[in-house]
Amino acid sequence: MVTMGKISLHRNGHWLYRVGTSVRTLAPGLTYSGGWHHALQLTFLVDERAILPVRQMEARATLVEVPLGSKLVLNMLFSSKEIGAGTAPPYELGGALAWHRRLRSGAGFAVIQRILPQDRYDAQIFTDVRDKLRINLTKLPIPGDIFAEAIWQNFDSVTGNAIVIVPVTPEVLQGPPDVPAQPG
Numbered sequence: 001m002v003t004m005g006k007i008s009l010h011r012n013g014h015w016l017y018r019v020g021t022s023v024r025t026l027a028p029g030l031t032y033s034g035g036w037h038h039a040l041q042l043t044f045l046v047d048e049r050a051i052l053p054v055r056q057m058e059a060r061a062t063l064v065e066v067p068l069g070s071k072l073v074l075n076m077l078f079s080s081k082e083i084g085a086g087t088a089p090p091y092e093l094g095g096a097l098a099w100h101r102r103l104r105s106g107a108g109f110a111v112i113q114r115i116l117p118q119d120r121y122d123a124q125i126f127t128d129v130r131d132k133l134r135i136n137l138t139k140l141p142i143p144g145d146i147f148a149e150a151i152w153q154n155f156d157s158v159t160g161n162a163i164v165i166v167p168v169t170p171e172v173l174q175g176p177p178d179v180p181a182q183p184g
Contacts, residue, residue, distance in 0.1 A: 005151070009039050009076075017163070019151065027157040029078070032090035037078045040161045044072040045122055050167030066115055071122060074098065075112040083108030122164070125152045129166045 005019040007026075015026035030038040046066045066072045075093055083100040089112040098113035129150045148168040155161045 007040060009078075015039065015161075017153070017155070017161075024153070024155060026161045027155045030160045032077070032092050034088070034090050035079050035081050036090040038160055039076045039078060040163065042074040042076070043122075043162065043164045044074075045118060045126060045164060045166055046070055046072070047126070047167045047169060049169040049171075064113070064115075069118055070115055071118050073114045073116055075114075077110045077112060079108040079110065080106075081108060083110050125164050126166055128152070130169065130171065133168070135168065 005017065008016045008018070010016075013028060015029075017024045017026055026040065032038060044066070046068055048068045064072055073095070075089075075095070077090070079087075081087075083097075083102070087097055087100065087108075087110065089095050089097060089110070093112055093114070095112040095114035097110055099111040101109050103109050129152055133150050135148060150166045150168060152164040152166055153162065
């Protein structure tokens with residue numbers, strides 16, 4: 001089980017994505033209007049069948065209400081310009097400035113937040129992940145003690161770097177014949 005991933009964005013353009021012992025190199029970022037450079041898009045899909053934790057798992061979290069059938073999209077961007085609360089995101093993305101910092105290199109770093117309806121591409125990613133993923137259970141979990149997300153990733157210099165967090169739904173759970181396939 002992997003509990004954390006890490007993204008390293010170095011000023012020399014060497015960007016890495018680590019999950020467990022796996023390390024992947026991210027593609028060069030896309031360029032947008034206004035001097036913005038796109039590093040990564042993180043998308044969180046929301047599904048009514050998702051297995052959700054009963055208790056909060058992470059102490060340092062920002063809660064964002066996302067309607068069912070929608071997705072939370074976070075775009076991580078760099079700019080050589082000063083970034084402040086009134087900074088407009090590139091028009092190609094839209095959205096709202098959720099977080100910003102001035103980096104040691106002097107570059108600005110910003111996270112742009114958007115809530116969008118899911119589309120056919122999201123449905124395809126969800127189906128691909130659900131069809132390939134199986135979680136084997138050795139005993140029936142106590143409701144709320146099981147929570148999982150799957151990761152779909154694409155690092156491409158033409159379409160950009162994208163990670164999609166896909167909620168795990170009950171149909172991917174498997175156990176011995178005496179353990180029901182769905183908790184609860």
